[in-house]
Amino acid sequence: MDVEITIERYADQGRCVGHVDGRVVFVRFALPGERVRVTLDEPHDREDRFWTGEVTEVLDPSPDRVTPVWPLAGPVADGGGVGGADLIHVSLPGQLAWKKAVIDDQMKRLGHVDTDVQVVRAPGDEEEGGLHWRTRIELIADDEGHPSMRRRGSHTRVPIDDMPLATRTLLDVAEQTQLWHGGFEPGSQIRVVAPEPREEAGATPFDARATADAHRTDADAPDYALMVDGRQRDGRRLLTEDVDVTIPGAESATRFSYCVDCGGFWQVHRLAPNLLVQHVLDLAATVLRGTTTACIWDLFSGSGLFTLPLALTAAPRVRMLSVEGAPNAVRNAQRNLDRYHVRAVDALVGDVARTLRTVPSRLSHPDLVVLDPPRAGARADVCRRIAAAAPRGIIYVACDPTSLARDTATLTAAGYRLTDIRAYDIYPMTHHVETVALFVKD
Numbered sequence: 001m002d003v004e005i006t007i008e009r010y011a012d013q014g015r016c017v018g019h020v021d022g023r024v025v026f027v028r029f030a031l032p033g034e035r036v037r038v039t040l041d042e043p044h045d046r047e048d049r050f051w052t053g054e055v056t057e058v059l060d061p062s063p064d065r066v067t068p069v070w071p072l073a074g075p076v077a078d079g080g081g082v083g084g085a086d087l088i089h090v091s092l093p094g095q096l097a098w099k100k101a102v103i104d105d106q107m108k109r110l111g112h113v114d115t116d117v118q119v120v121r122a123p124g125d126e127e128e129g130g131l132h133w134r135t136r137i138e139l140i141a142d143d144e145g146h147p148s149m150r151r152r153g154s155h156t157r158v159p160i161d162d163m164p165l166a167t168r169t170l171l172d173v174a175e176q177t178q179l180w181h182g183g184f185e186p187g188s189q190i191r192v193v194a195p196e197p198r199e200e201a202g203a204t205p206f207d208a209r210a211t212a213d214a215h216r217t218d219a220d221a222p223d224y225a226l227m228v229d230g231r232q233r234d235g236r237r238l239l240t241e242d243v244d245v246t247i248p249g250a251e252s253a254t255r256f257s258y259c260v261d262c263g264g265f266w267q268v269h270r271l272a273p274n275l276l277v278q279h280v281l282d283l284a285a286t287v288l289r290g291t292t293t294a295c296i297w298d299l300f301s302g303s304g305l306f307t308l309p310l311a312l313t314a315a316p317r318v319r320m321l322s323v324e325g326a327p328n329a330v331r332n333a334q335r336n337l338d339r340y341h342v343r344a345v346d347a348l349v350g351d352v353a354r355t356l357r358t359v360p361s362r363l364s365h366p367d368l369v370v371l372d373p374p375r376a377g378a379r380a381d382v383c384r385r386i387a388a389a390a391p392r393g394i395i396y397v398a399c400d401p402t403s404l405a406r407d408t409a410t411l412t413a414a415g416y417r418l419t420d421i422r423a424y425d426i427y428p429m430t431h432h433v434e435t436v437a438l439f440v441k442d
């Protein structure tokens with residue numbers, strides 16, 4: 001069924017909201033203020049609380065609307081529908097405005113705090129028009145063995161021979177490995193990972209021996225991985241990811257080199273590790289100012305992106321607890337800590353909520369807690385346990401503003417105050433955004 005709607009405001013998951021006959025409709029590829037024709041998704045029935053649908057025609061466009069530079073990711077009606085870029089119809093300034101509006105709105109409605117968040121774009125993204133930022137891509141082989149993406153609402157696989165969100169380094173790897181030539185087993189999952197080279201950035205290694213060691217891993221193989229159904233087919237298994245930051249108080253940039261398993265979690269945007277580690281170190285410095293001995297928790301710690309630089313630089317003497325559910329990520333973290341001769345971290349594998357019930361007493365009074373949970377957020381139980389441990393500061397790195405807002409309500413009810421919030425648009429062309437919030441004890 002087709003309906004004509006005036007779009008009222010931004011909603012979640014890259015959609016906007018309008019009404020038809022008093023019923024809420026969540027619309028893909030729309031913008032507030034627009035008059036659009038929408039095809040409703042099936043099934044839609046009179047008893048539904050809300051309907052969903054997609055724009056098929058724009059009758060009165062928003063000034064933020066642009067023609068999709070990657071039509072395949074646009075609306076199905078225009079030959080798109082493969083997903084992965086749900087804001088492809090929005091200008092880059094319009095994307096920042098969208099993300100800011102969503103964060104401020106969620107923080108007010110669910111977090112009960114007024115914010116005026118700044119959403120920061122990563123250097124280089126504007127010049128690239130919001131493209132070429134993914135250091136990791138996942139595709140599926142179609143019936144002919146060609147890399148493809150699934151078209152929304154169907155079983156159709158659309159063969160592709162380009163991926164405009166992938167970095168130029170990754171696209172070079174795709175050429176070298178003849179990715180677009182196909183020849184894969186139909187239905188196989190294809191993953192390509194290409195760390196962003198940072199040779200020209202001019203940062204000094206924190207520990208030259210450790211950096212050299214990181215770069216020596218599988219030394220004969222180039223620093224990328226092509227994986228098929230979870231198995232490495234080309235490149236190397238252990239990749240080197242360099243993270244360049246300016247340690248608070250230092251004059252120039254320092255490089256930390258990580259070995260990361262090609263199948264494990266790592267921030268996807270080519271500059272996300274730099275931006276997030278820098279921000280976390282800067283906030284940590286404000287919380288720990290004047291401290292010579294600091295106890296720090298890093299929860300949902302992945303491969304130790306924050307653990308390693310915090311352990312090495314946050315205070316003259318640091319002891320840390322890191323908790324992560326994925327065993328291979330903790331193996332990565334431990335390998336990197338060993339390489340930098342860091343002995344002061346208890347890197348535990350386990351569920352955060354469960355692990356926090358039995359923290360060894362020498363680590364049970366953190367000065368600072370850093371947490372970077374998955375989309376569902378930390379949830380009330382974990383937030384209450386953190387607050388009960390009474391750290392001076394809590395740095396919350398959030399990939400979902402709604403979860404952050406819910407957890408904000410729990411933390412403020414437990415005696416913490418939001419004192420700093422900033423967001424990074426490290427997922428251009430999508431509705432996703434990374435928000436970093438600092439809470440301090442009242």
Ligand SMILES: C[S@@+](CC[C@H](N)C(=O)[O-])C[C@H]1O[C@@H](n2cnc3c(N)ncnc32)[C@H](O)[C@@H]1O
Nearest residue numbers: 300301302305324325326350351352372373374
């Ligand atoms: C957004 S990632 C952050 C990782 C790391 N901080 C980074 O930036 O590389 C979230 C991590 O939480 C882990 N995770 C998810 N649920 C968990 C749980 N209940 N307990 C422990 N770890 C969990 C995931 O495996 C993932 O590595």
